[in-house]
Amino acid sequence: MIIFLSCIILFLIGLYAIVTKRNLIKIVIGFALIEYAVNLLFALVGFRFGMLAPIITRVDAPHRFVDPIPQALVLTAIVIALGTTALMLTVALRIYDRYKTFDIGEIRKLKG
């Protein structure tokens, strides 16, 4: 249970960074933390204590395997997270080109 809760705590730390940090790069780091938390939770959901890796070597006991589906899902989620993080960093760099700052306090041409 503690181990599941620690994932949620990691998620909340990431959310805290996104909400309070004023630097664009730190906000992106906050997203990276959230993504780790969710992926870790996924891997834990499929984990069974004392079970084997889900690789069929002999014709034995598939009921002693851990659940392989969350591992496949985590791989997909990592790829998507890679895409969003790359895009975020790209946009952050282009913003730096235009505004010469990473501080969200000074990046406010939009209002209303």
Added chain:
Amino acid sequence: MTFIPLFFAIPLAAAFIIPILGKIAKSLIWIFVTLVSFSLFVLALYGTAVTQQYPMIVYEMGNWPPPLGIVMAFDSLSAFMVLVISVVVFAGSIFSLRYMSHYTGQWKFYTLYMLITAGMMGVSITGDLFNMFVFLEIAAISSYALVAFGVDAEELEASFKYMVMGEVGGLTFLLSIALLYAKTSTLNLADMANTLQMVGHTPFFWLVVGMLLFAFSIKAAFVPFHSWLPDAHPAAPAPISSLLSGIFIKVLGIYTTARLVFNVFGLSRANDPVFFNVLIGLGVLSIVFAGVTALSQRDYKRLLGYSSVSQVGYIMLGFGIGNYYGVAGAIFYILAHALGKGLLFLTSGSVVNATGTRDLTKLAGLGEKMSTTAWSFRFGGMSLIGLPPLVGFFAKYLIVLGALKSGFWWLAILAIALSVLTLAYLLKIENNVFMKKGRAQASKAPFTMRIAMVFLVVLIILFGIGFQQVIDFLVGPAANALLRGIEYANLVFGSAGTNF
């Protein structure tokens, strides 16, 4: 040979053909994109015709039967969403020819345009929760890039803001998928509906429902979570604004909510009045707050952005009422708002293309110079306000009827009274841009832009006059598909393996 996977396979394939085409013959790209979106439109019409006969068509990816593999479940609601998506995409692609002509890197635009289409189509027809997340992220990531397409300072800022909000929503969705999987050990929507029925409405269940509602409220921009939309939608190029406001927020936010709430969680007005009252609350808050904020806007597209937040509230109001008329009205409103707001954003693109500004105080006297644009704006606006015999009237009428049937007479009065707000902020554009006398240096909108706008005007009038047919063939079956509740699961398992 089944046609279901073609809905996302065609735009996905087109997205990767376009870069190659861009190297060989740049002028062919637009023709190719228009042909692709037209073929999607024809395919969607065919799909709608087929669902009249078969309530559910299931396609098994890689021939794995439903609880094991990913399935595509195509029912009347999916057919309806696919049809609306293809109409808006088709109009936008025609409009893009001249609007995008002064941008560089057009093939990148059209590639992203096809990717966002593929993502939305996929969300509408998938029958698997994780698959839904993947398609949702395909559509969302393309939309982040498209909002920043102009790479001006404002556009980049809007895109980053949108990305932060959108990704918090997306990752919350992923977290709730993990929790649901932990509880049910399945990702198939139909199987999950059956399993959740056995789990019952525990506090854990309501926690997950609340997290999903939070995630989709961000995607659909309901009022406490709306702050990204009035920045992001105006920053995008006009055909993309039209696509994002017209259909994107409804597929990613509202369709997903409705599908999960009714068909997977099996909630209904009779059993869970508190949850449905929360939906009504979100709807009313959006209508009032965004409508009042729209009144004070000075930017053409930003005003329309706030108007979208406000109009989306009506759709949630319909779902919150939860009886047949309310749900049918909400689904009808998706169609009415997609056509109306799509058209209004196209007129804004036409005005920007002619004058180079969106500031309402600087625009004047375009009513005579750009008569097609002005009349398109008037028809779109009248439909949104809800004047008969245009399509918006019948959508709002059904929602009001639903409110009266359930005894929410104050909601019925509120829905009608708040149309005045819509009238007020649209009159602000009409007065400043089209009615006010002034010297305007603008020429008529280019031919293809006028075609795109007239296409949507004709649909608004046609769907309005033929409302009875729309209700019989499109909206009614779609509403019944939702109100079927968790019968959805039996239908999916029952239809699996049928060869269509």
